[in-house]
Amino acid sequence: MNKLICIITSIVTLPLIGCAESETKAEAEKKEIAKLKVLIIDGQNNHNWKSTTPVLKHALEEGGVFEVTVSTSPPKDTKPEGWKDWNPKFSDYDTVLSNYNGQMWPETVQKNFVDYVANGGGFVCVHAADNAFGNWEEYNKMIAVGGWGGRKLIRDGAWLHVVDGKAVRDTTTKGNGGGHGKPHEFVVNHLDSDHPIIKGLPNKWLHTKDELYCKLCGPAENVEVLGSAESKLTKRQEPMLMVISYGKGRVFHTPLGHDAEAMRCRGFYELLQRGTEWSVNGKVDRTAEVPSDFPTVDKTSPVAPEEKK
Numbered sequence: 001m002n003k004l005i006c007i008i009t010s011i012v013t014l015p016l017i018g019c020a021e022s023e024t025k026a027e028a029e030k031k032e033i034a035k036l037k038v039l040i041i042d043g044q045n046n047h048n049w050k051s052t053t054p055v056l057k058h059a060l061e062e063g064g065v066f067e068v069t070v071s072t073s074p075p076k077d078t079k080p081e082g083w084k085d086w087n088p089k090f091s092d093y094d095t096v097l098s099n100y101n102g103q104m105w106p107e108t109v110q111k112n113f114v115d116y117v118a119n120g121g122g123f124v125c126v127h128a129a130d131n132a133f134g135n136w137e138e139y140n141k142m143i144a145v146g147g148w149g150g151r152k153l154i155r156d157g158a159w160l161h162v163v164d165g166k167a168v169r170d171t172t173t174k175g176n177g178g179g180h181g182k183p184h185e186f187v188v189n190h191l192d193s194d195h196p197i198i199k200g201l202p203n204k205w206l207h208t209k210d211e212l213y214c215k216l217c218g219p220a221e222n223v224e225v226l227g228s229a230e231s232k233l234t235k236r237q238e239p240m241l242m243v244i245s246y247g248k249g250r251v252f253h254t255p256l257g258h259d260a261e262a263m264r265c266r267g268f269y270e271l272l273q274r275g276t277e278w279s280v281n282g283k284v285d286r287t288a289e290v291p292s293d294f295p296t297v298d299k300t301s302p303v304a305p306e307e308k309k
Helices: 002-032 049-061 107-118 127-131 137-143 266-281
Strands: 036-042 066-072 095-098 122-126 158-163 166-170 184-190 204-210 223-230 237-246 249-254
Touching: 036 049, 036 266, 049 066, 049 266, 095 107, 095 266, 107 137, 107 249, 122 127, 122 137, 122 266, 137 237, 137 249, 158 223, 166 223, 184 237, 204 266, 237 266, 249 266
Parallel strands: 036 066, 036 095, 095 122, 122 249
Antiparallel strands: 158 166, 158 237, 184 204, 184 223, 223 237, 237 249
8 A cells, every 4th residue: 555655656756857847947938038137328418319229229139139228318408407307227127338429427326337358347448439438437347438528638648549550649649539430331450369258250351331430539548449449530541340358247238320221231230239149248149149131242232220130
């Protein structure tokens, strides 16, 4: 009798154990494929953020890796009391993407943002976001170099550019920080083919018509230049793709992306996805697949807003 009870108990128990194990695996798999949460900040910019934020959102969401939320600041010239209700909870997100260039944020928001990145939060700086906050020391450390916003070469830091495939910090040239010519197509050159963000991609590719920023200056510390392009103004290779360490945080900075047309480049899409994933954990696993329509050295590859990768 006892033997019969043991047999029956085993028959009943084994499926339950198997079910528990299956649930555990399912939960683990669900956790593993959870989307990375991105917060886009916009609301003020000397560029058309109303048209570019939707492109940035689409660029990130099309691959199914990211979940994007947009936080729009109060409008330009808002008085201090008008900012009291705008205080993004950065800690709710894996990384923050700035499409913002405008008024200084309230001190509380500044402090929360610095603490967030310094303690391991990701940050992605796109195009004119590196024009912002010329007098905010910690922000300038995060982005390494920026332009305009009252920035001056030498006074506010080194002019970062590339010579013979290596980043150079020029501390002798005077003038205003920041410059560009008319939008045009240009070749982006990758410097470190082993870095996760550009690994497996062509060493050179033709970017669609865009502003090519030059003479960006700043602390230029803890920065690695991953990609550059030759400026017609300076005749130098100017940084187009950068990664920066700030405390425990990781920053991906690209001066590419002047307008919606410039952003609708497969090269921009791919590098934005990779750079955003890297800013979260220093890896590029879920966005590493090289798209078949990535630009070549002599042919651009535009992306329609509704196109799926």
